[in-house]
Amino acid sequence: MTAGETNGADESIDAGAPRDPEAALARLAGRHAVGYRSVGVMAYDIIREAILDGTLPPGHKLRQETLAELIGVSRLPVRSALIQLESDGLVEFHDRRGAVVKSLSVEQAREVYQLRILLETEALRQSMADMTDQRLARLRELGRTADAKQEGGDFVDARTAFYAELYDAARRPIQWELIEQLRLKVGRYMLGWRLVGDDTHHHSHDELTDAVAAGEVEPAVQLLQHHLEGVRDGVLEMLEAETLAQATPARRRRSRG
Amino acid sequence: MTAGETNGADESIDAGAPRDPEAALARLAGRHAVGYRSVGVMAYDIIREAILDGTLPPGHKLRQETLAELIGVSRLPVRSALIQLESDGLVEFHDRRGAVVKSLSVEQAREVYQLRILLETEALRQSMADMTDQRLARLRELGRTADAKQEGGDFVDARTAFYAELYDAARRPIQWELIEQLRLKVGRYMLGWRLVGDDTHHHSHDELTDAVAAGEVEPAVQLLQHHLEGVRDGVLEMLEAETLAQATPARRRRSRG
DNA sequence: AGTCTGCATCTTGGATCCAGAAATCGAGTT
DNA sequence: AACTCGATTTCTGGATCCAAGATGCAGACT
Numbered sequence: 001m002t003a004g005e006t007n008g009a010d011e012s013i014d015a016g017a018p019r020d021p022e023a024a025l026a027r028l029a030g031r032h033a034v035g036y037r038s039v040g041v042m043a044y045d046i047i048r049e050a051i052l053d054g055t056l057p058p059g060h061k062l063r064q065e066t067l068a069e070l071i072g073v074s075r076l077p078v079r080s081a082l083i084q085l086e087s088d089g090l091v092e093f094h095d096r097r098g099a100v101v102k103s104l105s106v107e108q109a110r111e112v113y114q115l116r117i118l119l120e121t122e123a124l125r126q127s128m129a130d131m132t133d134q135r136l137a138r139l140r141e142l143g144r145t146a147d148a149k150q151e152g153g154d155f156v157d158a159r160t161a162f163y164a165e166l167y168d169a170a171r172r173p174i175q176w177e178l179i180e181q182l183r184l185k186v187g188r189y190m191l192g193w194r195l196v197g198d199d200t201h202h203h204s205h206d207e208l209t210d211a212v213a214a215g216e217v218e219p220a221v222q223l224l225q226h227h228l229e230g231v232r233d234g235v236l237e238m239l240e241a242e243t244l245a246q247a248t249p250a251r252r253r254r255s256r257g
Numbered sequence: 258m259t260a261g262e263t264n265g266a267d268e269s270i271d272a273g274a275p276r277d278p279e280a281a282l283a284r285l286a287g288r289h290a291v292g293y294r295s296v297g298v299m300a301y302d303i304i305r306e307a308i309l310d311g312t313l314p315p316g317h318k319l320r321q322e323t324l325a326e327l328i329g330v331s332r333l334p335v336r337s338a339l340i341q342l343e344s345d346g347l348v349e350f351h352d353r354r355g356a357v358v359k360s361l362s363v364e365q366a367r368e369v370y371q372l373r374i375l376l377e378t379e380a381l382r383q384s385m386a387d388m389t390d391q392r393l394a395r396l397r398e399l400g401r402t403a404d405a406k407q408e409g410g411d412f413v414d415a416r417t418a419f420y421a422e423l424y425d426a427a428r429r430p431i432q433w434e435l436i437e438q439l440r441l442k443v444g445r446y447m448l449g450w451r452l453v454g455d456d457t458h459h460h461s462h463d464e465l466t467d468a469v470a471a472g473e474v475e476p477a478v479q480l481l482q483h484h485l486e487g488v489r490d491g492v493l494e495m496l497e498a499e500t501l502a503q504a505t506p507a508r509r510r511r512s513r514g
Numbered sequence: 515a516g517t518c519t520g521c522a523t524c525t526t527g528g529a530t531c532c533a534g535a536a537a538t539c540g541a542g543t544t
Numbered sequence: 545a546a547c548t549c550g551a552t553t554t555c556t557g558g559a560t561c562c563a564a565g566a567t568g569c570a571g572a573c574t
Contacts, residue, residue, distance in 0.1 A: 037352065038527070064556070074529050076333075079557085080340055087344030095294065096535060096556065111431045115376075122375055174368045174442075178435055185431075295557070321526070331559050336527085353526060353565055 039073045044081035046071055051090050051101055052156070052188055058103035062091060089185055106239050109186055113232035116182050120228065121221045123167035123175055128217050130168065136213055139165050143205035156187050162205055166212070189235045296330045301338035303328055308347050308358055309413070309441070311448050315360035319348060346442055363496050366443060370489035373439050377485065378478045380424035380432055385474050387425065393470055396422050400462035413444050419462055423469070446492045446499075 036042040047067065050056045062082065068075045082099050085091040092102040104112075142162040160183070163169075169176035204227045211220035293299040304324065307313045319339060325332045339356050342348040349359040361369075399419040417440070420426075426433035461484045468477035 040527075075556090076528060076530095079337070080527095083337055083340050084344055087341055097537085098556065108431060111429055115432055115435065118375065118379055119372075172368060174365060174439075175372055178372065178438075181435075182431075297557075332526090333558060333560095337557095354567085355526065 038077075039071075040077040040080045043067070043071050043073060043077045044084050047078075047081050048085060048088070048090065051085070052184070054188060054191055056101050058101045058188075060101045062099045062101065064098070089181065104185060104189065104239065106236060106243065109189070109235055109239050110232070112182050112186050113228060113235070116179065117225055117228050119175060119179050119182070120163070120167065121225055123172065123179065124212075124221055124224055125217055126172065127166060127168040128212060128215065128220065130171070131212065131215070135165060135168070136209075139209050139212065140206075143209045146205045147203055156190065159205075166208070186235055189238055190231065295334075296328075297334040297337045300324070300328050300330060300334045301341050304335075304338050305342060305345070305347065308342070309444055311445060313358050315358050315445070317358045319356045319358065321355070346438065361442060361446065361496065363493060363500065366446070366492055366496050367489070369439050369442050370485060370492070373436065374482055374485050376432060376436050376439070377420075377424065378482055380429065380436065381469075381478055381481055382474060383429065384423060384425040385469060385472065385477065387428070388469065388472070392422060392425070393466075396466050396469065397463075400466045403462045404460055413447065416462075423465070443492055446495055447488065 036045075047056070047062075056062070064075045064078050064082070068078045071078065082091055082093075086093055086099070090102055091099045093099045139162070142158070142165050146158040146162040148158075160180075163179070163183075164176065167176060167179065204223070208220060208223050208227070211223055293302075304313070304319075313319070321332045321335050321339070325335045328335065339348055339350075343350055343356070347359055348356045350356050396419070399415070399422050403415040403419040405415075417437075420436070420440075421433065424433060424436065461480070465477060465480050465484070468480055
């Protein structure tokens with residue numbers, strides 16, 4: 001139990017990241033410190049959350065030993081976690097050169113939203129065919145929560161819960177799994193989405209719930225589709241800006257200069 | 258080479274396996290012996306192929322050490338492979354009790370085909386919008402190959418190549434990835450599919466190519482959908498029979514007559 | 515005689531250690 | 545002074561070793 005401060009945290013690593021990933025990740029690791037059956041899944045959760053909330057930005061090199069030290073485990077569970085994350089499409093292994101946080105191209109993002117629209121509108125149609133008052137009530141509650149949280153770390157979680165209920169995830173586990181995969185790929189880029197989005201979407205969940213409650217399938221589907229397209233446009237905009245920023249040669253720190 | 262057959266707890270407990278998984282897997286391992294950059298991906302490929310071709314039937318317990326010995330590596334790459342296969346949905350980890358080959362329930366199979374129809378008909382529509390003569394020619398060739406091979410190990414591979422070309426996988430990598438995931442889940446159950454299927458499907462690929470060549474979108478989509486539904490019915494039938502067969506074997510508890 | 519509990523054994527999960535490869539840094543040469 | 549080649553260093557990937565938990569059997573108790 002070597003919980004606590006890591007002595008090697010102040011080593012001079014070339015800080016190409018905007019913030020300090022090390023400290024933020026150590027904080028994350030602290031939050032996840034206890035209550036896990038195996039440290040492998042703990043490492044998975046920590047790294048995954050770090051990627052999703054932007055602590056580990058796309059392109060960031062994931063050194064196994066650093067991660068292991070920060071989390072407080074050996075390199076082995078970190079490797080397991082990275083393998084899982086590779087299957088999730090969040091990290092990318094370069095043959096013998098380690099893993100990096102996968103970036104999303106504009107084309108990929110566009111394809112993701114195209115697929116999300118296809119899968120989620122279908123899920124909504126199917127779900128509305130079996131709507132119950134109970135689920136509707138839960139949906140109303142979750143939608144209100146999702147609308148309320150327009151930022152913050154659990155912002156994505158609230159929306160996930162809403163859509164899980166909306167699509168009746170329990171009854172279509174595989175479909176929901178696919179949707180989750182897709183949401184995972186773009187979730188990171190929705191963190192600052194509010195900055196470029198306008199107020200149009202602020203009550204979208206509640207509106208959607210209204211349409212669902214009214215049993216109007218096609219209007220609800222249209223609402224959902226337009227919502228997704230709006231988010232897509234915001235994400236694409238941000239992604240293009242980010243791509244341009246990445247293409248711009250960053251300040252190159254020479255150790256001598 | 259202590260195979261560990263001393264105790265009564267050896268692999269003969271579940272005698273439900275049709276052939277001897279050990280020998281077949283060893284053969285597979287031999288075929289994959291050389292030409293891999295890392296033994297981890299080799300282990301992954303071997304185990305994956307063994308699951309897909311039925312060598313390791315659903316429900317089979319995957320003991321890490323046995324697999325490691327058969328493949329000829331340590332347990333570590335086997336673990337990596339199993340983790341990846343878990344993400345692929347082919348194996349299932351039971352907390353501290355190891356991994357087993359995941360079985361597919363009838364409901365899951367039904368859902369898979371529902372999703373495949375959704376995703377693949379959409380892929381076909383999109384693909385036909387950008388059809389070229391070159392791809393059409395390749396498609397014709399691949400379809401003929403797929404129709405020719407109605408059995409054997411590369412039976413699935415031939416079909417995969419055909420559909421990859423049909424759906425223009427290169428232009429929609431994520432969509433194709435999802436389709437591949439779904440095909441993976443049911444691929445195992447199509448091995449003996451010809452036994453229950455009739456001759457209706459024998460030229461389906463060529464027919465489909467005809468419709469695609471003619472540029473008739475909706476007829477082609479209908480053809481594809483009906484084909485998938487036909488395969489689905491066959492798989493469901495087989496799955497139900499298998500489920501019954503699995504429920505039947507008398508788990509002989511010590512009950513005195 | 516049946517059942518419950520405790521012990522032995524087996525198997526997974528994790529940590530430490532070792533080898534191979536790649537990147538980097540430096541020195542030598544042109 | 546710049547380019548190239550080589551050696552060092554670092555990092556990944558793999559193997560062996562160790563601990564923890566679960567399973568199964570056997571013995572004792574009711």
